Amino acid sequence: MELFVFIVAGAMVLGGAAGVVLRSHPVHAALSLVLTLFGVAVLFVAQEANFLAAVQVIVYAGAIVVLFLFVIMLLGVDKADDLQVEPFKIQRPAAVAVGAGLLSMLALAILVARDARTPSVTPSTAVAAALDGSHDSNVRAIARDVFSDHVLAFELTSVLLVIAVVATVMLARKPRKGDTA
Amino acid sequence: MIAQLSLVAVTVTATWYLLLAAMLFAIGVVGVMVRRNPLILFMCIELMLNAVNLTFVALARKIGDVGGQSTVFFVMVVAAAEVVVGLGIIVAILRRKPNATTDDLAGLKG
Numbered sequence: 001m002e003l004f005v006f007i008v009a010g011a012m013v014l015g016g017a018a019g020v021v022l023r024s025h026p027v028h029a030a031l032s033l034v035l036t037l038f039g040v041a042v043l044f045v046a047q048e049a050n051f052l053a054a055v056q057v058i059v060y061a062g063a064i065v066v067l068f069l070f071v072i073m074l075l076g077v078d079k080a081d082d083l084q085v086e087p088f089k090i091q092r093p094a095a096v097a098v099g100a101g102l103l104s105m106l107a108l109a110i111l112v113a114r115d116a117r118t119p120s121v122t123p124s125t126a127v128a129a130a131l132d133g134s135h136d137s138n139v140r141a142i143a144r145d146v147f148s149d150h151v152l153a154f155e156l157t158s159v160l161l162v163i164a165v166v167a168t169v170m171l172a173r174k175p176r177k178g179d180t181a
Numbered sequence: 182m183i184a185q186l187s188l189v190a191v192t193v194t195a196t197w198y199l200l201l202a203a204m205l206f207a208i209g210v211v212g213v214m215v216r217r218n219p220l221i222l223f224m225c226i227e228l229m230l231n232a233v234n235l236t237f238v239a240l241a242r243k244i245g246d247v248g249g250q251s252t253v254f255f256v257m258v259v260a261a262a263e264v265v266v267g268l269g270i271i272v273a274i275l276r277r278k279p280n281a282t283t284d285d286l287a288g289l290k291g
Contacts, residue, residue: 002192002193003191003192003193006193006197006198006201010201013201013205014201014204014205014208017205017208017209017212017228018208020208020212020221020224020225020228021208021211021212021215021216021225026218026220026221029220029221029224030224033224033227033228036205036228036231037227037231040231040234040235043198043201043235043238044235044238046193047198047238047239047242048242049238049241049242049250049253051250051254052234052238052250052253052254052257055254055257056234056257059257059261060227060231060257060260063261064227064260064261064264067264067265067268068220068223068224068264068268071220071268071271071272072220074272075272075275075276075279076279079280081216081217081218081221085217087217087284091214091215092215094214095210095211095214095215096211098210098211098214099207099208099210099211099214100207102206102207102210103203103204103206103207106203106206106207107200107203110196110199110200110203111196114194114196138247138250141247141250142247142250142251142254144247145247145248145250145251146251146254149248149251150251150255153255154255157255157258157259160258160259160262161258161261161262163262164262164263164265164266165265167266167269168265168266168268168269171266171269171270171272171273172269172272172273
């Protein structure tokens, strides 16, 4: 069963990714990105990361892609790019070569490390207890981990979000007459 | 029937997910190097972030530690903040120079 889920979701992921790179129209690329993000969410569910799958759909597909589409529509840049234009003749073959080389190196590393001994990580007892618990244990385990071991990082995240919001407002507003910048 | 049984017997290991994530990352890298529209460059960066998230989740399940999943949670928050700031910058650039491509962004170096 997991095999079928993996094949279908993997096809969604790779097809959407190819669409992002190959479609000339920005709106089509954004919709291909949605396909990829949903595929990744399905793969999260297949690996029992239920909370992350929900967050993936809500944050990525719900917020980030809508933001992309908003910018595309708002700025009126929804014209198809001319993919024939190629400023440097060597650019595309070089890019494909670099991508293929990177992929083959990563695949080699993964296959070499496949038979390596799994590192003996000892999860904290609360996490270990939650991992083999009932169905809603995923959310509980992540909550225990985030709010106990990583609580400082969590608080810093809120600071980061406030900074991002303020920075975006500063960037996006039109300068008034009296402003020096 | 026999084919079905043999397909069911195949288990999807973490290696499969890692290979899929490597493919997704490579596609994102090629996209960043090939495309010239700044919005699409940004989407390709999102592809690479998702590949890394998939890697984290696969290894979290393999090792049996939920720490990988909470790392993905933080990566998602940072990615959201990054998209907000990046799109703000792109809006500011495109408002000044409509249909700017990455070649036109050389002026950013001041």
